Amino acid sequence: xxxxxxxxRLTAEVLGTSFLVxxxxxxxxxxxxxxxxxxxxxxxxxxxxxxxxxxxxxxxGPISGAHFNPVVSLVFAMRRELKATFxxxxxxxxxxxxxxxxxxxxxxxxxxxxxxxxxIRTGGGQWLAEVTATFGLVFVIxxxxxxxxxxxxxxxxxxxxxxxxxxxxxxxxxxxxxxxxSLTNSFAGIRPIDLPGFIIAEVLGGLLALVLSSWLxxxxxxxxxxxxxxx
Amino acid sequence: xxxxxxxxRLTAEVLGTSFLVxxxxxxxxxxxxxxxxxxxxxxxxxxxxxxxxxxxxxxxGPISGAHFNPVVSLVFAMRRELKATFxxxxxxxxxxxxxxxxxxxxxxxxxxxxxxxxxIRTGGGQWLAEVTATFGLVFVIxxxxxxxxxxxxxxxxxxxxxxxxxxxxxxxxxxxxxxxxSLTNSFAGIRPIDLPGFIIAEVLGGLLALVLSSWLxxxxxxxxxxxxxxx
Amino acid sequence: xxxxxxxxRLTAEVLGTSFLVxxxxxxxxxxxxxxxxxxxxxxxxxxxxxxxxxxxxxxxGPISGAHFNPVVSLVFAMRRELKATFxxxxxxxxxxxxxxxxxxxxxxxxxxxxxxxxxIRTGGGQWLAEVTATFGLVFVIxxxxxxxxxxxxxxxxxxxxxxxxxxxxxxxxxxxxxxxxSLTNSFAGIRPIDLPGFIIAEVLGGLLALVLSSWLxxxxxxxxxxxxxxx
Amino acid sequence: xxxxxxxxRLTAEVLGTSFLVxxxxxxxxxxxxxxxxxxxxxxxxxxxxxxxxxxxxxxxGPISGAHFNPVVSLVFAMRRELKATFxxxxxxxxxxxxxxxxxxxxxxxxxxxxxxxxxIRTGGGQWLAEVTATFGLVFVIxxxxxxxxxxxxxxxxxxxxxxxxxxxxxxxxxxxxxxxxSLTNSFAGIRPIDLPGFIIAEVLGGLLALVLSSWLxxxxxxxxxxxxxxx
Numbered sequence: 001x002x003x004x005x006x007x008x009r010l011t012a013e014v015l016g017t018s019f020l021v022x023x024x025x026x027x028x029x030x031x032x033x034x035x036x037x038x039x040x041x042x043x044x045x046x047x048x049x050x051x052x053x054x055x056x057x058x059x060x061g062p063i064s065g066a067h068f069n070p071v072v073s074l075v076f077a078m079r080r081e082l083k084a085t086f087x088x089x090x091x092x093x094x095x096x097x098x099x100x101x102x103x104x105x106x107x108x109x110x111x112x113x114x115x116x117x118x119x120i121r122t123g124g125g126q127w128l129a130e131v132t133a134t135f136g137l138v139f140v141i142x143x144x145x146x147x148x149x150x151x152x153x154x155x156x157x158x159x160x161x162x163x164x165x166x167x168x169x170x171x172x173x174x175x176x177x178x179x180x181x182s183l184t185n186s187f188a189g190i191r192p193i194d195l196p197g198f199i200i201a202e203v204l205g206g207l208l209a210l211v212l213s214s215w216l217x218x219x220x221x222x223x224x225x226x227x228x229x230x231x
Numbered sequence: 232x233x234x235x236x237x238x239x240r241l242t243a244e245v246l247g248t249s250f251l252v253x254x255x256x257x258x259x260x261x262x263x264x265x266x267x268x269x270x271x272x273x274x275x276x277x278x279x280x281x282x283x284x285x286x287x288x289x290x291x292g293p294i295s296g297a298h299f300n301p302v303v304s305l306v307f308a309m310r311r312e313l314k315a316t317f318x319x320x321x322x323x324x325x326x327x328x329x330x331x332x333x334x335x336x337x338x339x340x341x342x343x344x345x346x347x348x349x350x351i352r353t354g355g356g357q358w359l360a361e362v363t364a365t366f367g368l369v370f371v372i373x374x375x376x377x378x379x380x381x382x383x384x385x386x387x388x389x390x391x392x393x394x395x396x397x398x399x400x401x402x403x404x405x406x407x408x409x410x411x412x413s414l415t416n417s418f419a420g421i422r423p424i425d426l427p428g429f430i431i432a433e434v435l436g437g438l439l440a441l442v443l444s445s446w447l448x449x450x451x452x453x454x455x456x457x458x459x460x461x462x
Numbered sequence: 463x464x465x466x467x468x469x470x471r472l473t474a475e476v477l478g479t480s481f482l483v484x485x486x487x488x489x490x491x492x493x494x495x496x497x498x499x500x501x502x503x504x505x506x507x508x509x510x511x512x513x514x515x516x517x518x519x520x521x522x523g524p525i526s527g528a529h530f531n532p533v534v535s536l537v538f539a540m541r542r543e544l545k546a547t548f549x550x551x552x553x554x555x556x557x558x559x560x561x562x563x564x565x566x567x568x569x570x571x572x573x574x575x576x577x578x579x580x581x582i583r584t585g586g587g588q589w590l591a592e593v594t595a596t597f598g599l600v601f602v603i604x605x606x607x608x609x610x611x612x613x614x615x616x617x618x619x620x621x622x623x624x625x626x627x628x629x630x631x632x633x634x635x636x637x638x639x640x641x642x643x644s645l646t647n648s649f650a651g652i653r654p655i656d657l658p659g660f661i662i663a664e665v666l667g668g669l670l671a672l673v674l675s676s677w678l679x680x681x682x683x684x685x686x687x688x689x690x691x692x693x
Numbered sequence: 694x695x696x697x698x699x700x701x702r703l704t705a706e707v708l709g710t711s712f713l714v715x716x717x718x719x720x721x722x723x724x725x726x727x728x729x730x731x732x733x734x735x736x737x738x739x740x741x742x743x744x745x746x747x748x749x750x751x752x753x754g755p756i757s758g759a760h761f762n763p764v765v766s767l768v769f770a771m772r773r774e775l776k777a778t779f780x781x782x783x784x785x786x787x788x789x790x791x792x793x794x795x796x797x798x799x800x801x802x803x804x805x806x807x808x809x810x811x812x813i814r815t816g817g818g819q820w821l822a823e824v825t826a827t828f829g830l831v832f833v834i835x836x837x838x839x840x841x842x843x844x845x846x847x848x849x850x851x852x853x854x855x856x857x858x859x860x861x862x863x864x865x866x867x868x869x870x871x872x873x874x875s876l877t878n879s880f881a882g883i884r885p886i887d888l889p890g891f892i893i894a895e896v897l898g899g900l901l902a903l904v905l906s907s908w909l910x911x912x913x914x915x916x917x918x919x920x921x922x923x924x
Binding site: 003008012025040048052059063105 | 732836837841844848855857859861912
Binding site: 629631 | 748
């Protein structure tokens with residue numbers, strides 16, 4: 001698909017995920033320092049995350065597809081649009097990039113590079129929120145590719161802007177970002193012990209979106225034709 | 232028009248309205264928990280609603296038209312662009328989807344699923360606000376289809392962003408969403424007893440927009456030609 | 463240019479200016495009621511004004527050109543793109559629409575329809591701000607028409623979003639809107655006695671933009687060709 | 694490239710940089726006067742800066758390329774897309790424009806025109822932030838020109854919106870703007886003595902982006918072809 005070499009594609013995944021995480025973590029630290037109002041801090045966090053997503057997906061999409069998210073790579077692998085070995089390499093690049101992003105944010109704000117988050121994020125409501133958030137994200141990507149592929153960067157940025165607020169978990173929706181956020185004891189942090197619950201919920205949400213969209217996005221004619229062929 | 236089956240179209244209406252309401256209700260709960268400043272809470276509520284509307288209309292529009300609103304389905308039925316029976320089915324799907332959206336928000340924020348709103352929203356100013364809000368929404372849709380159909384998702388999202396602030400009612404402009412919001416005793420709630428006033432005002436606003444736009448959007452040549460034929 | 467009748471064009475100017483002013487005044491009242499923080503109120507005011515401008519210019523532009531502003535109509539008259547009598551009719555429609563917008567906002571918020579503003583807005587800094595604001599607005603329109611006419615609604619909305627904050631006067635930049643805002647004793651008001659200073663500054667800013675852009679937007683080849691013809 | 698004369702191009706650089714700096718400085722003064730919450734002030738500052746960038750780059754880009762930034766002009770000179778003498782003239786125009794912008798903001802807000810900033814911005818974290826901010830800005834421009842040149846104004850505006858929050862320095866990323874901001878003792882100021890550190894970091898960040906993008910943005914086929922030719 002992409003005319004870019006694998007090393008460039010993996011570099012794009014590292015670069016994009018690191019800027020994404022540096023934005024999530026860095027803007028959280030900045031906002032937290034400047035205000036005592038948590039809603040205002042989350043608003044700044046939202047604005048920074050939503051806008052950088054549009055930029056990163058627009059500019060790195062042509063190189064690597066701009067996944068920045070192991071669930072997205074998994075879904076493309078299951079749709080046979082990405083080799084399984086490539087999906088694994090992508091996921092590794094995303095985790096490495098995310099961790100570098102946390103370190104970069106810490107270095108810019110002159111905080112210890114190595115930290116462990118203490119923010120508790122667990123329980124049924126949080127898990128349901130992550131299922132919902134990732135379901136929505138993957139649906140946006142699959143339906144976006146189907147109907148308006150040139151607008152997909154905007155759609156993801158706008159979706160995450162909303163999802164930061166309507167999900168109870170502020171919408172992590174991304175295992176690589178979640179891992180990176182477990183390494184910062186700041187506004188955006190998540191306790192390492194809470195990671196498994198989040199990651200399982202995110203994978204589940206992504207698979208639900210894959211199943212639903214494989215039915216919902218099929219046109220009547222195509223559906224009928226497939227039914228006929230099926231008999 | 233749409234090549235998608237009726238079951239897919241109704242599913243799209245359920246899915247879209249449920250995400251829309253989950254966003255309106257969920258972001259209201261989130262914001263209310265994080266700040267004591269009501270303007271800041273409404274700002275977060277506005278941002279989430281405006282952005283999710285762009286996403287949902289862009290992605291579900293090709294399937295169902297992305298009405299998510301019985302007044303919009305009514306207007307299309309009156310313009311003979313949607314069968315009356317389909318409009319009824321759409322409205323039912325929208326109400327069901329809206330209620331599911333409220334439940335989803337409650338579940339994510341670990342609140343009782345079943346609630347009854349106590350926020351008073353009644354009186355002439357509120358009703359005039361709903362007439363104005365829905366007039367504007369339907370005019371945006373009809374003029375948008377006429378002049379810039381590819382941008383309609385953006386136009387609706389931007390319009391609602393403004394209307395949350397310039398109307399005294401924060402612009403419900405949607406009977407299905409109003410019903411769903413009567414089932415949450417949170418930031419976005421509305422007393423069930425106040426629903427009839429809102430719904431009547433919304434239908435009235437929609438019909439006014441239909442009448443005005445049928446005159447205003449007609450070009451001089453076409454108008455003259457119709458006049459000649461009419462004689 | 464436009465295939466729409468004059469009555470439709472004037473209706474579009476009335477409708478657009480009334481929605482614009484209802485948004486400016488209404489969102490000011492709403493924000494002022496909900497918060498004690500003036501910057502937050504101005505932020506809500508900004509967001510509502512910027513977004514409604516994009517919507518109104520996109521949808522009414524094809525009918526009337528979506529001036530909503532006597533300075534803009536004056537500039538088009540001086541460029542001989544609008545007849546002088548039409549410019550006068552446009553200006554009258556804009557003033558009427560603006561006043562109706564103030565009344566609509568007052569009615570929705572259950573305030574006395576007739577009010578007189580008491581907010582003092584005068585002095586050299588304010589006048590320089592209005593010259594700057596209107597210079598920028600008219601330059602955006604003229605350069606936008608020259609280079610990216612399909613994006614002009616966005617450009618105006620984004621420009622006003624910035625101008626609310628970088629000009630000391632919060633960027634009225636519009637005599638019709640200024641007159642309408644002199645009739646509300648709320649967040650957006652301006653004392654009637656301060657109107658002449660604002661209106662003179664706005665006209666001056668518009669004319670400066672007309673002069674600068676007539677030179678700056680001329681390409682080298684065209685410039686040379688005109689010079690040759692001039693000799 | 695551009696069909697506009699050098700005098701028009703330099704005027705466009707002066708005009709654009711002056712409006713950019715007037716926005717950065719003016720919105721900072723406005724916000725600081727209206728609220729005691731620093732995060733809210735930065736949010737208003739961000740919104741004004743991000744939006745004016747989209748407007749200025751869209752409208753002045755066709756004339757001068759809309760650099761407004763000596764690092765950007767330097768990078769284009771190194772890519773041999775701008776003559777070295779022109780790059781120097783551009784840089785001079787940018788510095789002059791920036792200073793005029795500070796004066797304009799001061800005049801509008803009725804402050805002394807000549808000021809010296811006292812805000813301390815120094816140290817390793819700040820310098821790393823400026824390297825990061827300018828690396829990102831130049832990468833956005835180079836990758837944007839490569840993949841989506843028609844969207845570059847939006848991409849820069851969105852990037853700076855995020856960078857105001859995720860970098861510890863609020864992302865100056867521009868030596869001309871930094872110099873202009875050393876002349877205002879307001880929200881956006883920077884001590885003159887801190888300028889060299891910022892400017893060196895900005896140039897370094899820009900060069901890093903130039904190096905990385907010259908490798909990352911090269912397609913496999915082109916890369917192979919160049920390798921063959923190289924042998």
